Amino acid sequence: MLLCDIGNSNYHFLKKDEIFKKDAKFFNPSTVEEDVYYICVNQHVKELLKPLKNWIDLSQYIDIKKYYETMGIDRIMACEAIRDGVIVDAGSAVTVDIVKEGRFEGGFIYPGVRAMGECYKNISDALGYSFNFELDLDKMPKNSRDAISYGYIKLLHSEVKSHKMDIYLTGGDAAWFAKIFPTSHVDERLLFKGMKNIMKKADIC
Amino acid sequence: MLLCDIGNSNYHFLKKDEIFKKDAKFFNPSTVEEDVYYICVNQHVKELLKPLKNWIDLSQYIDIKKYYETMGIDRIMACEAIRDGVIVDAGSAVTVDIVKEGRFEGGFIYPGVRAMGECYKNISDALGYSFNFELDLDKMPKNSRDAISYGYIKLLHSEVKSHKMDIYLTGGDAAWFAKIFPTSHVDERLLFKGMKNIMKKADIC
Numbered sequence: 001m002l003l004c005d006i007g008n009s010n011y012h013f014l015k016k017d018e019i020f021k022k023d024a025k026f027f028n029p030s031t032v033e034e035d036v037y038y039i040c041v042n043q044h045v046k047e048l049l050k051p052l053k054n055w056i057d058l059s060q061y062i063d064i065k066k067y068y069e070t071m072g073i074d075r076i077m078a079c080e081a082i083r084d085g086v087i088v089d090a091g092s093a094v095t096v097d098i099v100k101e102g103r104f105e106g107g108f109i110y111p112g113v114r115a116m117g118e119c120y121k122n123i124s125d126a127l128g129y130s131f132n133f134e135l136d137l138d139k140m141p142k143n144s145r146d147a148i149s150y151g152y153i154k155l156l157h158s159e160v161k162s163h164k165m166d167i168y169l170t171g172g173d174a175a176w177f178a179k180i181f182p183t184s185h186v187d188e189r190l191l192f193k194g195m196k197n198i199m200k201k202a203d204i205c
Numbered sequence: 206m207l208l209c210d211i212g213n214s215n216y217h218f219l220k221k222d223e224i225f226k227k228d229a230k231f232f233n234p235s236t237v238e239e240d241v242y243y244i245c246v247n248q249h250v251k252e253l254l255k256p257l258k259n260w261i262d263l264s265q266y267i268d269i270k271k272y273y274e275t276m277g278i279d280r281i282m283a284c285e286a287i288r289d290g291v292i293v294d295a296g297s298a299v300t301v302d303i304v305k306e307g308r309f310e311g312g313f314i315y316p317g318v319r320a321m322g323e324c325y326k327n328i329s330d331a332l333g334y335s336f337n338f339e340l341d342l343d344k345m346p347k348n349s350r351d352a353i354s355y356g357y358i359k360l361l362h363s364e365v366k367s368h369k370m371d372i373y374l375t376g377g378d379a380a381w382f383a384k385i386f387p388t389s390h391v392d393e394r395l396l397f398k399g400m401k402n403i404m405k406k407a408d409i410c
């Protein structure tokens with residue numbers, strides 16, 4: 001049995017304790033013979049998986065009334081992984097979701113590191129800096145690199161901290177954000193935990 | 206005598222009490238016969254103006270030690286316009302600058318409404334919403350449009366309010382931000398005020 005979280009770029013697999021990934025452009029899911037319990041935000045891959053009987057979509061076991069109709073299944077699975085806290089999932093977008101006593105309390109979407117970097121660069125080449133994650137967040141900037149870094153990082157930092165809850169960090173850029181949330185729980189397997197919890201509830205495993 | 210603030214898209218003129226603008230792509234500055242005191246962030250236009258003796262660059266009268274080398278001259282002029290407050294200049298970028306007792310205390314740069322909208326859309330077509338400036342800022346969102354609106358608007362709102370100072374709003378998108386800063390001073394002539402203050406200090410007028 002495999003678990004698989006499919007994003008826009010990659011298939012992320014969990015096989016027992018081992019994580020590995022495959023490029024979404026080139027991987028052929030029909031080559032897998034085991035049962036695969038998956039979530040998928042990639043529309044193209046969704047179509048590929050439909051006819052494959054050993055690929056089981058976990059989104060069917062979600063109680064969507066707890067969330068909202070257009071909410072990404074990856075965000076939902078992260079919420080299913082914890083009981084109390086703020087989840088920061090730093091990928092192509094940074095999604096921030098609040099869970100209190102097992103209930104989803106709402107969340108928001110912020111651009112990911114790469115997308116926001118390109119956004120500043122598209123405004124002006126003069127803003128084409130990489131972000132400074134070592135920035136002093138308590139000091140108003142007096143140089144251009146810190147001025148965009150503060151705009152991106154400090155504003156997110158203040159909002160996330162304002163909820164005064166445990167912070168759970170996941171996603172491909174989690175290591176960057178761990179610098180500004182040093183006491184957070186960094187967990188690259190958070191979505192898999194949520195998927196397992198859903199499978200337990202649904203009596204699949 | 207004219208004042209002129211030249212951005213990437215337009216020449217903004219002040220003639221006595223009247224404001225008008227000209228497209229930066231098509232306007233020929235050598236057709237103006239009066240003296241023009243200007244600031245300019247547009248590299249191409251800067252070159253056009255160099256040989257024109259009646260176009261006087263006000264940036265030469267700035268005490269740059271009060272600011273920093275790569276800071277936009279438009280931000281500097283806005284700072285010269287006030288004695289105490291937070292300036293929010295909402296254009297292609299949103300610049301936020303703090304002035305205390307006439308001293309620049311630092312500032313940051315955030316994407317403008319259009320740039321941030323494109324940023325979200327580039328991450329995913331599913332995020333291609335216009336921002337909801339009527340958003341309830343005290344409530345965590347439970348729908349996609351509000352999730353990106355909160356990410357863009359609430360985070361900026363919290364930071365600006367955190368300084369507990371008077372807010373001065375200017376720039377082409379000031380009207381949008383006036384919805385979330387209802388007690389702010391909206392002043393489309395803020396930069397011209399700064400330019401006039403600099404001219405007074407330099408004994409030009």
